[in-house]
Amino acid sequence: MADEHALAFFHGALLDEDADTFLLQDGDYLLQAKPDRRYGPPRLILAVRRGTRIRRIDMNKTDSGYRFLGKNYSDLQTIIQLYTSKPLELPNGDHVYLKRPIAKSKFQLIHKDIKLQKKIGSGAYGTVYKGVLTKDSRPIAVKRIDSDGKTDQALIDMMKECRVMQLYDHPNIVKFYGYIVDRTPYLLVMELCSDGAVEDKLRSMGRAIPTNRRVDFSMQASKGLEYLHSKNCIHRDIATRNCLLHGTVLKLADFGMCRATTIYKIDLTKPQNVRWLAPEVWKSGETRFCTDIYAFGVMLWELFEIPYNTPYHTWPAYTVKERVMGGYRLPAPKEMPDSLIMLMKKCWDHDANRRPTATEVRKQLEVINSIFNEDDLKTGRMDLVEKDKSLVLTARSRSMMLGPSTPTKASGKGQKAKRERDDNNNSKMGTVTARAHTPSQR
Structure with a gap:
């Protein structure tokens, strides 16, 4: 597994508008993966708050590690540790220290948190599977979004649904467990209603x-x-x-x-x-x-x-x-x-x-x-x-x-x-x- 996936503050393909809600204080930071429409593999982005703005800087993968601000590094942790003690120079001449890594929220699951079992439906949005949460074998329904990861639209549509669902909790509303965007396929995880529509x-x-x-x-x-x-x-x-x-x-x-x-x-x-x-x-x-x-x-x-x-x-x-x-x-x-x-x-x-x-x-x-x-x-x-x-x-x-x-x-x-x-x-x-x-x- 790639180095970034092991980090608690790696948020995968989380959209900017969702990531920005997590970065509240000066120096708050996280990692995102952005679709690359030309070459396929997603670009790694460091997002950090400086004052009222969120700054985003590319962290390019190389055969030997990562290239960041014109220099090569063997791993991500080295970069992060360096700029917690040294100011990170921003393009406009400003600077910021990396102060607080922002971990994933309770609704941000990763692929290893679930196990898909069988297909139970499909539609224009993608395919629905029956599955279980690996931590407690709880039955779940998983909506798999049809996306190759090279465009944002399917992810944008999914995240609109997630933003609404995570706000609500009621016996007559399907319970929302989370979403998965650490890599494709993008998944929406919810309560399994075993008796159908x-x-x-x-x-x-x-x-x-x-x-x-x-x-x-x-x-x-x-x-x-x-x-x-x-x-x-x-x-x-x-x-x-x-x-x-x-x-x-x-x-x-x-x-x-x-x-x-x-x-x-x-x-x-x-x-x-x-x-x-x-x-x-x-x-x-x-x-x-x-x-x-x-x-x-x-x-x-x-x-x-x-x-x-x-x-x-x-x-x-x-x-x-x-x-x-x-x-x-x-x-x-x-x-x-x-x-x-x-x-x-x-x-x-x-x-x-x-x-x-x-x-x-x-x-x-x-x-x-x-x-x-x-x-x-x-x-x-x-x-x-x-x-x-x-x-x-x-x-x-x-x-x-x-x-x-x-x-x-x-x-x-x-x-x-x-x-x-x-x-x-x-x-x-x-x-x-x-x-x-x-x-x-x-």
């Missing part, structure tokens, strides 16, 4: 998934989304494909599009997840908490569509965009409880400011879940959280909210006829209001 379960199991489980999935997803929003984070990709199952626990996943901000401007010339995208985004180009709520409403539809279909599955993406902007909304699935239909429609309000917050969604879903899963909650087979006293329903208010007194019973003829009338009216609202580029279908 909710979308896959909906497709494969169909009616075998009872209504009460679908309600519980909805409630758990709302708790994860509420947590993200409480941390001022927009997920931007809420869908059943990005919800994973570990036993009966649902966890939000795939934070590649997530942004730790309350407003995020997107480039509308690039492909969008059209079928989950709120209509106002096509005009403003801005995503907010309320756009996550709109997507959550589409996910509620996914959870109750039997057999499962992609939203608007018979329409091309450009038709979805035009119809939704014109006011059209998906017809409620026949198996969806009335209380969920009401909530779903609120999530789709054309006026984004009138949509419920994630906290309001979670509160409503906890009430609904407590009714559909009353026996399971009593026996402790599902997580039970203390509900706000204001949400305790009287018999009258419950009947107003839920319609039929027996939640699992099919709707009566009157309600069915009303729903069909609503759907027919809804379908007439698909007026085209604008046409831009044709978005790609995800």
